[in-house]
Amino acid sequence: MLTFVLRRTLQALGVLLAVSAAAFALFYAAPADPARAACGPRCDSGQIAAVRQSMGLDQPLLTQYTEYLAGVVAGRDINDVDGSAIHCAAPCLGYSYRLHQPVAEALADHLPVTLSLTAGALAVLLVLGLGTGFVSALRHGRRTDRLLSGFTLVGASVQIYFLGYLAQWWLVHSTGLLPLPSYTPPTEDPAAWAGGMLLPWLVLGFVNSAVFARLSRSQLLETMNEEYVRTARAKGLGRLRAHLKYTSRGAAGPLVQLLGLEAGALLGGAVISETVFGLNGVGRFAAQAVSGQDLPAVVGAVLLAACFVVLFVALADLAVAWLDPRIRLGR
Amino acid sequence: MAALDTVAVTGPVPGPAEPSLLRRVVHDRVGAAALAVVLLFLLLALAAPLIAALYGKNPVEHYGQNTPGLLSDGGVPMLPNGGISGEFWFGLEPGLGRDVLTQLLYGIRTSLLIAFAAAGVTTALGVLAGVAVGYLGGIADRLFGFLANVLLAFPTLLLLLAISPVIQSRLVDPNAAEPDWMQFLVLVLVFSAFGWIPLALSLRATVRSLRERDFVQSARAQGASRFHVVVRELLPNVRSQLLVHATMAVPAFVASEAALSFLGVGVTEPVPDWGRMISRGSEVFRSDPTYLVFPGVALLLFVLAFNLLGDAVRDALDPRRAR
DSSP: OHHHHHHHHHHHHHHHHHHHHHHHIIIIISSSOHHHHHHOTTOOHHHHHHHHHHHTTTSOHHHHHHHHHHHHHHOEEEEOTTSOEEEEOSSOOOEETTTTEEHHHHHHHHHHHHHHHHHHHHHHHHHHHHHHHHHHHHTTTSHHHHHHHHHHHHHHHSOHHHHHHHHIIIIIIISOOSOOOOOOOTTTOHHHHHHHHHHHHHHHHHHHHHHHHHHHHHHHHHHHTSHHHHHHHHTTOOHHHHIIIIIHHHHHHHHHHHHHHHHHHHHHTHHHHHHHHTOOSHHHHHHHHHHTTOHHHHHHHHHHHHHHHHHHHHHHHHHHHHHOHHHHTTO | OHHHHHHHHHOSSOOTTSOOHHHHHHHSHHHHHHHHHHHHHHHHHHTHHHHHHHHTOOSSOOHHHHSTTSBOTTSOBSSHHHHOOSSSTTOBOTTTOOBHHHHHHHHHHHHHHHHHHHHHHHHHHHHHHHHHHHHHOHHHHHHHHHHHHHHHHSOHHHHHHHHHHHHHHHHSOTTSOOOHHHHHHHHHHHHHHHHTHHHHHHHHHHHHHHHTSHHHHHHHHTTOOHHHIIIIIIHHHHHHHHHHHHHHHHHHHHHHHHHHHHHTSSSOTTSOOHHHHHHHHHHHTTTOTHHHHHHHHHHHHHHHHHHHHHHHHHHHHOTTSOO
């Protein structure tokens, strides 16, 4: 198991390194003038020259990249537009010349909102997806199965920027059943936190549960016919207990992997959901950085999101290896 | 099971007794309905100018502002439910006062043009990469695996959001007005850059297993060129996978395009677009959700129909299903 963990970690680090290089090349080399893009349309030529020097744009691209990487590992000193020196601490993802703040700091401010949103949505996704998948598989081919399949297909086809507003209009503005979506730190007032996030959790969980429900249905159906499950049933174990004990473990591998992908995608794809529900998380921050052409902030947000994807996919792989010895032993 | 698989997959030419794909899709009631809705949308897109002419409106004119009595001073339609009337069947856009029905009709064209182009490009790229890498194996295969891992680690929507302005700044002179086709081109490029990977990955796996099959081995033993093996032996056997991918890719790209336009980096004014309509609708939905509901429901129907059609195609092509 230890060698598997080590190998998987190294692989994840390699991917992250390549992702950072690609992001760097894409955003620092592609725009016609990165200094102008980083500083903004209202900067005068003197300020742009200061940014150009601070970003090290007069040096070769490779040097710029290695300095950026060194900043991520050890932190670095950066000059702001007015020439004042600022220390950008260890995971330094660059400096936002618009916000006059290190990008990592700005991201950290917005992260709790996105984490809350994702955690709750994942819980809803898991309950809803597994529930419908399990019931569908048990009632395979009957009316309930077809009804649930239709339900999940609608979930897979509806867009969050439509359903989210519709739900807000109906549940918040028309009937007042739920409070307006908002973020309260759970350490201050847990009830207000859960109340304010409930609607986003439900909508986001439902929309994303469709793929999970479909996969869990087909996985469960497949494992139900495996011989070890049939043996357990033949030996007199009840239907539900047999499925819970044997089927679910056998079917779990691909589901865990999908869950990892969904978690990464939810964290990385919070742009739309946060815009729809007016939550000020990392996604909203990234969208504002794009529209305000805040280049370093955009790169930082993209890298953070990529980290989440890589991290959760790797975690899912580890969980699968732990569940299924065939994988960690290299088959 | 294995025997069934072999029979169904190795036959490169369908036997004479096998019913056509279309017939098999239509045989399923849901598939038939989905196909009908998809065709209806295509027809509406093609006939948009004709319908607009008969109906007497166009998607760009500000009817509400030019004709007094349609919009209030605040830009809200005077009639209830978004100003639906015998004159404006689906109501008026709040603020500018454009006709909703023609905006929706022309919006189909925007979505479909981009989605079809992106689906075509990604399918072609996916086939090229997947078949080549799967057939060659070795170092090319390793490199591709790593590349796919890297590209898949990027958060798709955020990247699309971030990269569209960058590409735009490269292709378009900032001082000149951007032509419509350039916007379309940028979006298709951005979607194509990442959309080909899933297809390539699944084709790679298929081709890898096909490569070892008897019919491929015997073709090679008889001295067939690589080109022959790929084009005549391998490609016919991944046809169904391609078709399913292409059908499923269209609704995915329609949704992504609408999402980008919703966030304000997709198609810009005055080209009609569903995502931008929803974005405008989201500003006024608290008092009257009509302008949000029309493009939202249209998008839902459209994506749902395409997804159902994709399911039906997949089922019809699945050799394990009893026909």
